[in-house]
Amino acid sequence: MWAGRVLHAALSGASRGRRAQSALAQLHGILEEELESIRRAGTWKSERVITSSQGPHIHVDGAPGGIINFCANNYLGLSSHPEVIQAGLQTLKEFGAGLSSVRFICGTQSIHKDLEAKIARFHQREDAILYPSCFDANTGLFEALLTSEDAVLSDELNHASIIDGIRLCKAHKYRYRHLDMADLEAKLQEAQKHRLRLVATDGAFSMDGDIAPLQEICRLASQYGALVFVDESHATGFLGATGRGTDELLGVMDQVTIINSTLGKALGGASVCHLLLSAVPPRPWTCSWRAMPSSSLWRPRPCAPQPRIEPTPPALEVWSINHWTPRFRSQMEAAGFTISGANHPICPVMLGDARLALNIADDMLKRGIFVIGFSYPVVPKDKARIRVQISAVHSEEDIDRCVEAFVEVGRLHGALP
């Protein structure tokens, strides 16, 4: 009996050990296969390591000399602006390294309240709420606001975070073809049977460089009793006469109800996002699941945008972008490249094949130009591109060097006739 029990225990132990080993081995097998298929598809993303601060000119591990960076969201050049950094240093000394708390417990300092008020003022809205990122603001909004009685109508090319936010909510989900107003209208008509209707769109689309036709969207929303939400991450700070965004650019500031945007792009590049509510009573965030559990914001960032947001608009920077962008676009198109979008510093050079985009980007780096190829799942399959982003702190010479390199490398790889 005893021997039997020992044997049984040994066998069970052995088979448990084997099953434990096999679960891990199975995981490894699955992972290796998945990683291999990504490599085979040519969509592998390698991270280049930057050894300097962010800016138009950077240093990259393994690449000699200074490199011109053409793929940051550093539209106004504020990511290394001395005044922004100084404000960060000051706030870090005065308010400490971190809050170790979500906002509603003990994670609200006076600087958070001040920044929210400032953001609301900047966008001419009633109130604002900070999140750790705009990704979080987007995933937090829809579930908190909408119920199964409501409907959300979303552009098919909206940012991944909006898609995830909509997936997490219980509203009826409608998707309209990219910028297709006839399709939006049809969906709005279908959605009349619901309680609230919310149209959700990027202001500027991050992979295509095109801008949502907000005038038409607002007109349709008004006609069909819907509210409008815009993600302004690629607009805040530099679109519109005073950099207020696409709603200012298109004259619909009083018609867009909700704005989400980021402090992690034009406004200093650190992190954090804000949500702006037009004509909404205070503190609806108490319903927001997403705003609660994550730790409160690291302190220096709330001060970061200060030098640029008030009192005067960033005229020089806005001018610079609006001047360099057409220069780049027109030169590239004259050379034979296809650039998606229009009038936005996001200039996607359309190449189609993922490997081609990858190879061109690698050769561009050898010529001192930092760009990268974008492929699936960031953009649809067979629509790979190199997304060039023009910054206010690029020089004319930077732009011309970039175009030259593209032409040379493009010819080398047969991307140009």
Place this chain on the structure above:
Amino acid sequence: MWAGRVLHAALSGASRGRRAQSALAQLHGILEEELESIRRAGTWKSERVITSSQGPHIHVDGAPGGIINFCANNYLGLSSHPEVIQAGLQTLKEFGAGLSSVRFICGTQSIHKDLEAKIARFHQREDAILYPSCFDANTGLFEALLTSEDAVLSDELNHASIIDGIRLCKAHKYRYRHLDMADLEAKLQEAQKHRLRLVATDGAFSMDGDIAPLQEICRLASQYGALVFVDESHATGFLGATGRGTDELLGVMDQVTIINSTLGKALGGASGGYTTGPGALVSLLRQQARPYLFSNSLPPASVGCASKALDLLMESNAIVQSMAAKTLRFRSQMEAAGFTISGANHPICPVMLGDARLALNIADDMLKRGIFVIGFSYPVVPKDKARIRVQISAVHSEEDIDRCVEAFVEVGRLHGALP
């Protein structure tokens, strides 16, 4: 005809205007009602405004003098540690304010790679990947790793971010009763028909102060061919002999496959989260995890602060050692006074009160006595299970703890929460 068209346009315009107005008015109506119902239920969350840096002693707008803070996740007191702040300052000067980029584009600096290597070393795992927060690490993991062929088995009281992460994935979803190993075993048996099985649990549960029975979980996982994932946010830095977490505490470091944790609690309190585990998993997350691909890279100063916090911890675990005695001091005095404290042996000490308004009122009166605590109610905890969650920090003094207990006893009697 023309007049007809004008009239039609005018009416359409008017009715469009009315519908526009009515959509906004409708929204207002709905929001006001929702806000009012939150107030009526007594679950309204007001934010107190802190006017100092974070630490055991703070200043609060509207409350005179110094206030003792008993509700931060600042377990090791590193949120205002001078060396942590200095490291943040240094990194900010050297590496700038921000990256304005996701990691894979131009958002990876050498300091990110160094920090990831340090985290992996700290946890004795192969690799690590940084996210803007542990919330993002949790929402990114499951969808990237699991398919509809797989299964995830999740403790019912897991953190909200794990719940959201699981909702976003396509695996078959099983939920087991809190810490109930018999229920977990039954679900594991049911889940044998799937390809991969992943058991997901908090290491330490944030609202209850209890710790997952990892030895038993790992034993069951091993028996039923499952992998184990643990969220260590309320453990990293201070549980286990050297603060490695619950896996170290319970001797299962080689049996837990995936760990998510945060840089926003014990490790300096700034921001950032991570996944650490097998190299191939981390590689896959870099290629496919949505919050990693589509959200901004961690700012340099956050990286600097966290890196220094880990250095301090790896140099010496003297800070960690002091916590257990302080936790015991608080728990035993409170229980002796008649309070019910949930959990065991964790610096999270939830004082169970039941009614949301009671928790709110007691917390308000505690602040008047110079103690910062807050009431937790629905939806953060289940209805009728409201509590005041006290969190002991290594940098609280014995006097701080005694004052806290005294205030609780006084206020508790005032509100009839004690006999």
